[in-house]
Amino acid sequence: MSTLFEAHGLKMYYPLPQKSAIAPPLKLHAVDGVDLRISPGEAVGLVGESGCGKSTLSRLIARLVDPTEGEIFLEGREITKIRASEFSRSQDRRTIQMVFQDPSESLNPRLSVFDLIADPVRVLIRPSRAELRSRVEEAATAVNLPLALLDRFPHQLSGGQKARVGIARAIAVEPRLLVLDEPTSALDVSVQATVLQLLDRLRREREIALLFVSHDLNVVRLLCSRIVVMYMGQVVESGPSDEVYASPAHPYTRALLSAIPTLRPRRGERIKLEGDPQSPIAPSDMQCRFAGRCPVERPECSVTMPLLRTLDNGRLVRCHFAEEQ
Ligand SMILES: Nc1ncnc2c1ncn2[C@@H]1O[C@H](COP(=O)(O)OP(=O)(O)OP(=O)(O)O)[C@@H](O)[C@H]1O
Ligand SMILES: [Mg+2]
Structure with missing residues (x-):
């Protein structure tokens, strides 16, 4: 499979206020x-508990902020050299678009729906008036938003409808990758389902790849073919969703999956950390x-950090003892 997006060694360290002038930063x-x-058209789910770094990572991937360290490649070209402030006006901005969690907060209340969708098109494509209108109408239609x-x-x-505007705005510039940070968590369940179906349709019909951040593992399983599990800023497990759900290899993934209410009867006891x-x-x-x-911790775990490694079945996991459980 070809690669659309690639990141290596991404780090984001936030400086904290110094306690005193002589204290180390x-x-x-x-x-x-x-x-x-x-890959193009792939849906990847990013999960992990609150504070593990999902939003920070998605903002790095969408090039909204500059990483402390690491490299990002888009269609084989490195795009980390361009600063985020410049990136926002570059043609690569068209390729990666971000959809934010709460459409009420991310949509400018003073702009009409037309202008909200038109805004990125104006900046990035500079179309004629007629082309602008046709792009906006096409994007609105694609997300089932009545004209x-x-x-x-x-x-x-x-x-x-606000969630649809957020998605229309992102797809109006024809991106190849949509980064979605909890795009449906502010919606009630039935609306959530229609938005998920919409995203899946856009992925299939337009080969738009999705990086989908969610607290809801059931949703990720429905939408995403691959899942990436984060814990404290690191990836601890990654693999095809079906396989990870059927046989999680990392003890943290097991705990996370055991907490899904609907699966509990089949999976036995909930693992309490x-x-x-x-x-x-x-x-x-x-x-x-x-x-x-960790429920299966051994002495080695507190003296050596495990690396993310590939198991015989192809799964990526960051645990010294993944084979033994
Ligand atoms: N601007 C910032 N300055 C300092 N620390 C920050 C900043 N933004 C996030 N953090 C910290 O970075 C860590 C990761 O935060 P992030 O928002 O990426 O987590 P998250 O996985 O998206 O959480 P949630 O599921 O609650 O949305 C947290 O410890 C958070 O407190
Ligand atoms: Mg977040």
């Missing part, structure tokens, strides 16, 4: 060495980030 390791590859709504303003729309998570502020590179909470 502290950094919060929000994303700490992530590699990722996405009569184009003159309305965000506060006159339902949650589902005891112990405290490590601090993301200057964490040690000498131990597993999951140490202290």
Whole structure:
């Protein structure tokens, strides 16, 4: 399979306010060495508990912010050299588009639906008036937004309609990759389902790849063929969704999956994680980030950090003892 997007060693460290003038500067390791590859038309699900770095990673991938370290390639070309501020006006901005979590907050309330969708088209494509209108109408139609709504303003729309505007705005510039950070979490369940179907249709019909961030593992399973599990800024497991759901290889993935309510009867007891998570502020590179909470921890886990490695079945996992469970 060809590669659309590739990232190597992505890091995002947030500097924290110094406690005193002589105290060493502290950094919060929000994303700490992530590699990722996405093929054209592929749907990848990114999951993990709150604070593990999903939003930070998606903003890095969408090139909205500059990484502390690491490289990003789009269609084989490195795009990390261009700063995020410049990137927003570049032609590569057309290729990667981001859809935000809460459409009520991300849509400018003073712009009509037409202008909301037209905005990125104006900046990135500079079309004639006629072409602008036809692009906006095409994008609205693609997300099942009635054209009569184009003159309305965000506060006159339902949650589902706002979500559609957010997606229309992103696809109007013909991206190859959509990065979606919890795009349906503000919607009720029935509306959520129609938006997910819409995303799946766009992926199939236009070969748009999706990086889909979600708390909801059931949703990820429905939409995504591959799943990436994050824990404290690192990828701890990755593989085909069906296989990861059927036989999670990392103890954290097992705990995460055991907490899905509908699957609980088939999966046995819910795994409750005891112990405290490590601090993301200057964490040690000498131990597993999951140490202290891991139900199958052994002494080695607190002296050597496991690398992300490939198991015989092709699964990527960051655990010293993945084969033994
Ligand atoms: N601008 C910032 N400055 C400092 N720390 C930040 C900043 N943004 C995020 N963080 C920290 O980085 C870590 C990762 O945050 P992030 O928002 O990426 O997590 P998340 O996985 O998206 O969480 P959630 O599921 O709650 O949305 C957290 O510890 C968070 O407190
Ligand atoms: Mg988030």
